[in-house]
Amino acid sequence: MLIIMFGCLLMVLPIKPAAIATVIILCVFSAVNIHLSHSLTDLIFMLIIFIVVAGICLIINLIGQKTLYQNYLLINRLYNESITDGLTKLNNRRSFQEQIVRLNAIAVRDNAALGLIFIDADYFKIVNDSCGHSMGDEVLKKLARVIKNKCRRTEDIGFRIGGDEFAVILYGVNRAKLEETCLEIVTDVASLNLNHNDKAIKVSVSIGAILKSGNTKISSDKLVKIADEYLYEAKENGRNQHCLKTI
Numbered sequence: 001m002l003i004i005m006f007g008c009l010l011m012v013l014p015i016k017p018a019a020i021a022t023v024i025i026l027c028v029f030s031a032v033n034i035h036l037s038h039s040l041t042d043l044i045f046m047l048i049i050f051i052v053v054a055g056i057c058l059i060i061n062l063i064g065q066k067t068l069y070q071n072y073l074l075i076n077r078l079y080n081e082s083i084t085d086g087l088t089k090l091n092n093r094r095s096f097q098e099q100i101v102r103l104n105a106i107a108v109r110d111n112a113a114l115g116l117i118f119i120d121a122d123y124f125k126i127v128n129d130s131c132g133h134s135m136g137d138e139v140l141k142k143l144a145r146v147i148k149n150k151c152r153r154t155e156d157i158g159f160r161i162g163g164d165e166f167a168v169i170l171y172g173v174n175r176a177k178l179e180e181t182c183l184e185i186v187t188d189v190a191s192l193n194l195n196h197n198d199k200a201i202k203v204s205v206s207i208g209a210i211l212k213s214g215n216t217k218i219s220s221d222k223l224v225k226i227a228d229e230y231l232y233e234a235k236e237n238g239r240n241q242h243c244l245k246t247i
Contacts, residue, residue, distance in 0.1 A: 083098075104223060114212045116170075119167065120207075121140075121143060142192050150181050156168065156171070204239060204240035206231060206239045206240065206241065210245050
């Protein structure tokens with residue numbers, strides 16, 4: 001009987017079921033001992049021992065629950081930190097590599113469209129070198145805010161994948177919406193009000209985007225390669241613009 005009780009309580013059952021199990025076991029234990037005609041003194045002694053042991057087990061159970069919950073919160077926090085860019089609070093490169101593979105696999109499975117946008121700040125090194133790293137960081141945070149504002153659905157995810165390079169994945173998007181998003185990012189970034197030593201700083205971005213239609217089967221690596229090629233084309237064409245391809 002005690003073995004059963006220990007098993008129930010030390011498995012860190014929720015406290016209410018554990019307490020109910022303890023009471024049931026206590027009742028069964030008492031009934032069996034009465035049936036076996038133990039003396040009242042022996043029965044009281046055994047019940048006291050049982051109650052003390054059960055109380056200890058319940059305390060251990062409660063501590064175990066709290067420990068498990070704290071560990072869960074810690075693991076969750078550490079994971080979120082591991083996929084979040086510290087400066088911009090967007091998802092980071094590791095998260096991008098995971099999500100592009102995952103969402104592309106889902107899109108291929110469900111014959112759904114998938115949009116990928118690559119964004120690069122134009123002449124960011126010049127701004128960073130001439131105005132200082134703190135100003136460069138401010139520019140990156142402003143860019144990230146613009147990108148985050150375009151990720152309105154749970155299926156839209158923004159990333160900082162390194163330096164002044166950003167990305168957005170949009171699941172189930174059509175060409176019109178993808179092009180609209182690209183145009184809005186270019187326009188909103190160009191409209192940013194940034195100043196350094198009372199001097200206005202103009203920032204722009206180049207964008208390469210690709211839309212995988214629902215009936216297209218393509219690897220995530222290929223998607224990334226094409227988006228990167230179109231980003232390069234946008235830069236070659238004069239920057240502050242986007243290039244988009246549908247496949």
